[in-house]
Amino acid sequence: MSLEHHEAFNRMYLKDKMTLGFLTPFEAKSKTKALPKMENTVELARKIEDFGFAAIWLRDVTMQDLESDDHGQLYDLWIYLTYLAARTNHIALGTSSVVLPLRHPVRVAKEATSIDRLFPNRLIMGVASGDRKKDFEALGVEREGRGDVFKQNFDFLDRLLKEDHPTIHSELGVIDGNGMKLMPTPFTTIPTMVTGSSQQSLEWIAEHGDGWIQYPRSIQEQASIIKDYRELADKKQPGVFKPFTQTLYIDLSENPDESPTEIPLGYRLGRNHLLELLYKFQEIGVNHLVFVPYFAKRSMEEMVQEIAEEILPQFPTHNL
Template identity: 35%
Template sequence: MSTPLATLRRGGLSIGVELPLDNDWSPAGDAERQRDGRRPGVPDLEHHAVLARLTDTLGFRALWVRDVPVYDPSFGDAAQVFETFSYLGYLAGVTRDILLGTAAVVLPLREPLLTLKSAATIQELSGGRLLLGVASGDRPVEYPLFGRDFESRGASFREQVALLRDGARGHLPAGLDVLPAARTPTPLFVAGLAQQTPAWIGAHMDGCLAYPGTPDDHARRAGAWRAVAGDKPYVTFFHLDLAADPHEPLQRHRFGARTGRHALIAELAALRAAGVAHIGLHFRRNRRPLDETLAEIASEVLPHFHRGEAAATIAPDAETAA
């Protein structure tokens, strides 16, 4: 059976999707949010299951969810709203092949044994599709709410990574165990440095989750990552607004770009050359219907990178969502 890491890296650069699948940051999406009475950064989740299944059917490689325990109006982003592990359990049941990643679970806010049990549960229920992205967190307001110390989060992060690695066997009294027992180790990806040294991160983590940037940004960052981690995968994200005109040139905006598909292919090729192993596309700025956008990427973009994997097509009467 292929491991999640092998699946992620198959074919060179692989392409996934970051949830939520809503375009509530586009002008039309924001107007709809206001009509619905949703607060800024709270997406429309009416079609989330349909769209998650669609990404799986169309051949995207991974679905990524974020860990946002408490909605903060000043931050203005509720991510996919649902609790991370609960939602991953649901997604494991409504999808078949697509990898399920966290970007990223804030370890110091969580009870370590329950984090281990949650991750092992998702790994078992999904048939071995979990990529566990982890972080130390960067919002001090959350820590007092959970009775955690913000200043010691780096030490807590190291301790929890050790527990995840040994399945808590070195942390429990004799005779006790955490079930389900992992069949294969869950890959750990780190977001940022998590208050650690680059050398520690490179030695103890299986991959890197990097902030969005240009190909030049990623060439520098991936180079620094490989200097301490060797060939372990470097993953990033891209906020995409896919234009209807396939020839529209790329116009960069914060964390991504508006572009037609030809310039998107060129950008993804440049990211691959910069050392990116996987990229998660984020669609909250996207102005077109998401089912239409996903279908175009699957048929016209994925074949350039997911070599040998035929893209699925949507039947005219298939259940889709705008």
């Protein structure tokens, strides 16, 4: 199976073009380290879909770290993704990202294929090695060895999702291709995107992922990374399009002409400068950009509407 029939993938990703999405929770981080309220996530998700954005993304976070104000989202990744999928119609739902060292690959495969069958062609599955210390401590997993565990779990998961009758002998478990089979099977190929380095080499990422999700960098640095990634991906699998996705933290000013000032992993800026920045990201090869509102001062409703009306028409979700 290939990704040519996956509707969400093809609505989000096209060579030399870029689409836009948002990361939950749709609210700024609390200065008091309070958990996200997530009171209007469904309403905002519907607005984001109705406006025509390409995707909504959800993080995989287990424990609240009382020493940090970054709690990700409140609910379990798969449960809340299902909740949002049932209350929206067609927008892509991405995981950014399933922490593979903390989840058994057979369970991940079961969860992903269930989503894919219940809500066909909507799941974009980012996977990662994870970095939140408290999650590893709580689950009794050695964090220092997460790169090796990630690769082992990724290979197991990849075979379960992409082979009809895999026979797998692993310390994680045994799959007898003659006597058992994962159920349900995927509706179609589920795009699996490596996030960050996941403790792997760029060569490995370029060969094994269906795409790559990265963190924000300067235009120059990101351009260099994308160039190296494209060259390696084409060398490993000539002619196969492997899209590049990145996040961008934004605090959208009410003044459309406000010049950019740096915030963690992004900028505070007006929409006219944001538009210029997005054109630059598209030019260097970013295929999908995810807005992160954790440092925003304005209401999410206002920001979504302004971006939808003034910026989204330049980066539309692709028609099938």
